[in-house]
Amino acid sequence: MRAWLVALRIARREALRSKGRSALVLALIGLPVLAFAFFAVTYDTFTLTPTEQADRDLGTADIRLTGLYDKPVKQEPTDFGLTTEGDQVELTAAAATGLLPAGSRIIPWTEGSATFTTKTGRGGLNVWELDYTDALARGILRPVAGRAPANAGEVAITTAARDRVGAGVGGTLSAPDGRTWKIVGLVDNPQSLNSDLVVFRPGAAPFSSRNTSWLADTPAPLAWSDVVALNKRGGVGYSRAVMIDPPPYDPATMPQRSQNSGEAFQFATVFAGALILEVVLLAAPAFAVGARRRRRELALVAAAGGNPAHLRRIVLADGIVLGAVAAALGLVLGTFVAWATRPLIDDTVMGASPGAFRIFPSALAGLALLAVVSGLLAALVPAWTAARQPVVAALRGLYAVTRLRRRWAVIGLVTLVAGIALTGFGASRADDTMSMAGMVIGEIGLVLCTPALVGLIARLGGRFPLSARIALRDVGRNRAAAAPAISAVLAAVAVSTLAGVTLASGTNKYVDSGEPLAVPAGWVTAQLNLYPPGPDQPPLPAPPASAFPALAAAMSSTMPVTATVAVGRVLCADATDPICWVGTERPTAQKCPFENRGDLSRDDQKAARGDPRCETTLRQSYGPAFDQVVIDAKDLGTLVDLDAPTLDAATAMLRSGGVLVADRFAVVDGHTTLTLSGATSEARELRAAALALPEVDSPVVVISPEGVATLGLASAPAGFIGVTDHMPTLAERDAFLAAAAKVAGSWQIDVQTPPKPRDEPFLVVLAIVAGAVTIGAAGIATGLAAAEGRADLTTLAAVGASPGVRRMLSLSRTGIVAGLGSLLGLLAGLGAAAAVIAGSNRALAYTWPAFEQPMPYVVPWLNVFVSLVVVPVAAMVGAALFTRSHLPVERAA
Structure with missing residues (x-):
């Protein structure tokens, strides 16, 4: 032990004497420690605890009721997911109170959207109705400036909304219909710092769409059994007690989950192995160079009677001393940088506010130990070399040229191949630990080579x-x-x-x-909306024919479009039907055999994953805007990206009265079965000549005017698709919305965004x-x-x-x-x-x-x-x- 103390004193003295070399060594070992300490602290700080997450989702409420159905439901304990065979019904205050224990207090929280006047035109903003001054809502929003709205004529907005509308506290928010509200407060939404949100008093917002939930203070915390009882009555609620201490998975009370959810390949495991090896290898050159530059000093120790063990201890002590100092400096600086950059990280990377500042003690302790061990390991080879150096040659400043030893190259090559094989084997079994080990072994082999x-x-x-x-x-x-x-x-x-x-x-x-896009990302769609504005109301009237060229002109003047494609819609038997859905029906043999079979075994899931019929089922499960279109055959090349032979065949199919479909399994012997259904029309089926499109962004069904006539159907104008040369900016979108508002009719304007x-x-x-x-x-x-x-x-x-x-x-x-x-x-x-x-x-x-x-x-x-x-x-x-x-x-x- 005394010999080690002497070696440590010599190492400390040498570190203070050779300040330049010591600084470089400290930097080389401390840099990765600093960087990964920063990452560890940032990760721990921005990973919310269950209590912090509950505060943002529920405020201080004991439960948040989010929905009501006419049949029992199964819900996730903490995530907003559920399954039910029932239909949703309105969750009124009376219904919410009836679901809760007697003596509960509730407040409404309504979320939706509305259109307001912006700096460059008009646009949709997120809208909440929430009294965030109520104790139940504390923690959902963070006041920044001003005060909360006190009446129906006042609002609070987020920073993103302020930047979009061009007005802050003391300014005015206006709607296109002329209504105005005074902006009295500025708030942050900790869940989404970049959301453009407007907050109203309950009952005051001009919603275009809404969804109301209820925050409740109950006499006692609600356990998972209480939530399950609520689910049996059709209610959906998220309890604070359950979110903080969630129950284990129970298929009897929770929706089906992926059966391999616990087997997910962990990227963190692989990165951890790579980072450990990186720290060790970064320390190696510091001591390799240091030992060579000290060979005269070490030779003097040997000449004075020091044996090889003494020389090894001196070099190893270098690793211990400098590794410990580098660890301390790296941890302190990394923690400080993480603390200082929190505002930058939450704005530019996370998009959400951090939780309480935490330093991840276990990770930092591991990093400190890793730095010291890395310094020691990195000094092993230089220590062994220093102990074997010729004393006389070292005193004269000479050193022998090292010969290339083939055995090390062979060992390195074998290790590299073994590492690659182990990594591949681990990947084939989805074993993250084995893949990490193989990757580390392979990299060591590369180092030996x-x-x-x-x-x-x-x-x-x-x-x-x-x-x-x-x-x-x-x-x-x-x-x-x-x-x-x-x-x-x-x-x-x-x-x-x-x-x-x-x-x-x-x-x-x-x-x-x-979701599959009807058109490529960045393109603009303007679709006529005929849906009734409310229950028991008639559909909206169709605009005059002059509205369509006016809309196309508005699109061309405000959006970065290079071409516009006029799109029509198929009419059902009832021409006043606001929508006529045109889809495709697969033959029984072409349907996915695993649909509607309930819980599947592991082998069945694997078989379904490998069945292309089931892949297409997933792709067809969405209904994007313009998912079925009537277009002129000459516009097909503009709308869909096809190679020349396929485009020629598709164009010929349209001109001959056939249809194009996205689902290749719906086409058998050159024909498909089309299904037509509407809100007021009876469903019907038609047989049509068809060609399947390749896997590209495309509508589900494409029909030409010739095809409409061939099938004995009728069509009407539906809107336009704008081809753009870049993703439209928010300002360009707002300008188009303002211009489209001046055109007769109700229009759904969308920019296709992946x-x-x-x-x-x-x-x-x-x-x-x-x-x-x-x-x-x-x-x-x-x-x-x-x-x-x-x-x-x-x-x-x-x-x-x-x-x-x-x-x-x-x-x-x-x-x-x-x-x-x-x-x-x-x-x-x-x-x-x-x-x-x-x-x-x-x-x-x-x-x-x-x-x-x-x-x-x-x-x-x-x-x-x-x-x-x-x-x-x-x-x-x-x-x-x-x-x-x-x-x-x-x-x-």
């Missing part, structure tokens, strides 16, 4: 200019210093690439797996953190490797080399280290991401209905460019800038 790769690349030096030739020779000769630096860059780039590919693929997954990525904010933070670590680690690691070659720069200066030559040598060294590390890291990251995505998709193979689609493999080319170009170039420029023109004379041997 690095010295051999360095030696092979060094043999190419004869083909390059002098500076690059010297750099390649030096890197090949000093593999003990170069290989750890390359491995550090490799690890940083690999984690950054893994995070980037996973983020890009997840984003693309959610964009591709949403689903937004969800459940990914923490992955965004992780990708940012990994990118920052990559840039910083590459610079520090290559800087440490370059410090090893300062003697060569001095020698070059002594023989008359210009500062430019010396800078080029430093630049070349850095480029080799950073470039090779980036290339290997990119390959490792892309491979690891492929395994992660395969494992995630494999976990979905047993889930049907397919509520979640497989994740595609998407390469973020910007990340690739940063890894292959920006990281090496930044390191090279830094090396060139920090290479001094005049160097001090090194000690002669």
Whole structure:
């Protein structure tokens, strides 16, 4: 023990004496600790506790009643999901009171939307009716400025709504019909900081659509058994007590869940393994370079009687001391940065307010231990090397050129292949732990192969200019210093690439797996609305014929459209029917055999997931705007993206009186069965010649005027589809709404918007953190490797080399280290991401209905460019800038 205390004192003294090297080592170990401490604290702070989530969903209420049905329901305990065979009925105050224990107090919370005048025209805003000053609603909204509305003529708005309408506290909010309200308060919605919300007093909002729920204060907390009893009476409610302490899954009282919900592939497990390896590899070059620069000092210890064990302890003590200090600094700075950047993170990344500031003690303790252990592990090889160095050669400043040992290259290659095999096997079984282990083993194998790769690349030096030739020779000769630096860059780039590919693929997954669009994203639809304005009221009258060209002109003048397509609608037998749904009917043999079979076994779900008939069933389960259209055949190429042969065949089908359908299983022997149904018309079926469209964004059914005549039907104008050259801005949409309001008729205006990525904010933070670590680690690691070659720069200066030559040598060294590390890291990251995505998709193979689609493999080319170009170039420029023109004379041997 005393020997270790002596070694620790020597390590502390050396750290204080060599402040520059110590600072670089601390930075290299502390940088990932800082970054991942920031991520851990941010994650813990923004992951709401059940109590915090209940406060935002319920305020201080004991329960929130959200619906009422005429038959029993099954609901989720905490998520807003339910199943029932009944029809929804109005949840009045009397009905809500009747569902609750005697003595309960309730207040209404109505959510909906309405149209208001904005800075650029008119637009729909979210609207609430809620007395947020009531104790039951405390926590749902956060007052920012002003006060709450006190009467029907006052409103409070969010910051996003203020920016859209162009008026704040003290200003006026107006509706297109001339009604006005005074803005008296500014609030934030903690659940969605970017929502454009207007808050009215109960009963005062001009809703165009609404849904009322009730917050209730009950005499006693409501347990899950109380909620189940409420469900049996048709009520739906979310209890605070249940949200804070949810019950286990019970199929008798809860909706069916995916049977493999507990087997989901955990990305966090894979990232954890990658991050641990990254911290270890980042620490390696610090001690490899440090031990070589201290070889004379260590030789003096040996000459004074120190044995190899003493030398090993001294180098290992370096790892312990610097690892502990780096851990402390990294944790403190990471926690501070997380605290300081909360406002930036909640606005730009999360879109929601954080919970109470929490520091995730278990994660920070693990990071601290990891930093110390990493320092110790990173010092093992340098310690072993230092203990074996020739004392006389070290005192003279000489060192032997290391030979390329084939056995290490072979071991590395075998380890790499084994890691790849284990990762693939884990992915095939959706085993995240096995995939993580395989990825770590494979990366270790790649690290073991690095010295051999360095030696092979060094043999190419004869083909390059002098500076690059010297750099390649030096890197090949000093593999003990170069290989750890390359491995550090490799690890940083690999984690950054893994995070980037996973983020890009997840984003693309959610964009591709949403409701099928009738037209591509960004296009505009203007559809005639004839629905009755209320129950027991007649349909709205059709506008005059002049309204349609006026609407097309309004669209062209306000939206970024390059073309407009006139769209018609099929009329049912009752021409006054406000809607006539035209769909397709599959033959029995083409229907999904697993529909309407209740709970499916694991094997049945897997079979259904692999049956293409069931995939199409999912795609046809939605009804987007203009899902059936009547268009001229010449406009088909504008509306649907088809290759030339398919477009020619589809156009010919329309001109011959046939129809186009999106469901290929509805077409048998060139014909399909069309179903027509309306609100007041009896359903009927028609047989028509048909062609199935490929899997593209398209309406469910496309008919031409010739087809309408062939089928003995009638049609009428329905609106327009606008082809745009970019996603319309909010200002352009508001301007179009204002212009369309001046056209006779009631119009439903929509911009086709793909689903937004969800459940990914923490992955965004992780990708940012990994990118920052990559840039910083590459610079520090290559800087440490370059410090090893300062003697060569001095020698070059002594023989008359210009500062430019010396800078080029430093630049070349850095480029080799950073470039090779980036290339290997990119390959490792892309491979690891492929395994992660395969494992995630494999976990979905047993889930049907397919509520979640497989994740595609998407390469973020910007990340690739940063890894292959920006990281090496930044390191090279830094090396060139920090290479001094005049160097001090090194000690002669």
